[in-house]
Amino acid sequence: MKKIIYLILSNLFIFIIYPIIRFTNKKFYEKKILPSVINSTCNSRPIQYQRKKVVPKAFGIVLEIGIGSGHNLKYYEPSKVTKIYGVDPSNELNKLAKDKASKYNLDVDFIVSSAEEIPLDDNSIDTAVTTFTLCSIPDSQKALNEIYRVLKPSGKLIFSEHGLSPDKFVANIQNGIEFFYPKISGGCHANKDIPNLITNAKFNIDNLETMYLPGTQKFLGYNFWGTANK
Ligand SMILES: C[S@@+](CC[C@H](N)C(=O)[O-])C[C@H]1O[C@@H](n2cnc3c(N)ncnc32)[C@H](O)[C@@H]1O
Numbered sequence: 001m002k003k004i005i006y007l008i009l010s011n012l013f014i015f016i017i018y019p020i021i022r023f024t025n026k027k028f029y030e031k032k033i034l035p036s037v038i039n040s041t042c043n044s045r046p047i048q049y050q051r052k053k054v055v056p057k058a059f060g061i062v063l064e065i066g067i068g069s070g071h072n073l074k075y076y077e078p079s080k081v082t083k084i085y086g087v088d089p090s091n092e093l094n095k096l097a098k099d100k101a102s103k104y105n106l107d108v109d110f111i112v113s114s115a116e117e118i119p120l121d122d123n124s125i126d127t128a129v130t131t132f133t134l135c136s137i138p139d140s141q142k143a144l145n146e147i148y149r150v151l152k153p154s155g156k157l158i159f160s161e162h163g164l165s166p167d168k169f170v171a172n173i174q175n176g177i178e179f180f181y182p183k184i185s186g187g188c189h190a191n192k193d194i195p196n197l198i199t200n201a202k203f204n205i206d207n208l209e210t211m212y213l214p215g216t217q218k219f220l221g222y223n224f225w226g227t228a229n230k
Contacts, residue, residue, distance in 0.1 A: 007217065014181075019183075019184055021033060030186075038068060038186055043071055044215070046214050047071075051071065054131065054158050055075035056075055058077075058080065058127040061085075062129060063087065063150060064084060064087070065087055066132075067110070068133070070096060070097030076106055082107070085125075086111065087114075087115055088113075115143035115147070116143050118150055122149050125150045125151050125152060126152060128150070131161070132161060132162060134161045135161065137187075144197055144198060147201070148201045152230075153230050159227075160224070161194045161223070162224075164222070165219070170219055170222065171191065173218075175191050195224060203228035207226040208224060209224075
């Protein structure tokens with residue numbers, strides 16, 4: 001029952017309330033509403049489970065792409081991680097992440113920048129982490145090419161992302177909401193072909209799992225997670 005109420009309410013917000021606010025007052029929506037929407041939706045229980053599956057695999061010098069409000073920070077193992085670079089263009093989310101970072105024994109440098117141009121040297125990173133971010137990066141192929149460039153030859157890409165469903169009905173919804181969904185979600189495209197983007201950047205995916213996240217709308221909940229090598 002709780003799950004049904006949650007799904008009804010979230011559809012009401014996605015399809016009616018957020019669009020009304022966004023199309024009435026874009027600046028207010030993007031500065032005051034969107035950061036807390038992203039912060040809270042990215043903290044749902046199914047998403048936390050996904051984080052736990054991938055983030056503890058990070059080691060050495062880590063680059064987190066689209067660190068957002070810092071929900072992954074509590075899943076890093078301080079004994080395995082020497083430094084974290086958190087790249088994200090959002091000042092509002094960066095502020096939230098900085099507050100969280102002070103609670104953990106981690107050395108985190110926040111870089112307010114776009115992943116399409118990462119201000120780091122070639123072959124300098126041991127682990128690149130991307131969770132629920134490729135959907136929102138305008139040129140996610142360019143970002144993955146950049147991740148490939150900065151990763152050491154022995155480096156790993158660790159990911160958990162939502163994207164294009166293999167089910168035609170769900171994929172049609174994902175394609176159908178493109179005309180408004182990115183505008184209310186900070187640029188999130190629900191229909192990205194995640195494995196294809198990763199392999200197009202010359203990565204070899206060595207482990208890939210998929211499922212619909214429980215308690216999540218199917219069009220937003222088809223999840224890909226795993227690791228890839230250079
Ligand atoms: C849905 S949030 C996910 C945040 C975080 N990765 C997490 O797992 O909670 C998407 C994130 O992508 C970031 N983003 C958007 N465009 C970006 C870009 N060009 N480069 C890097 N990050 C970007 C947003 O600022 C936001 O923090």
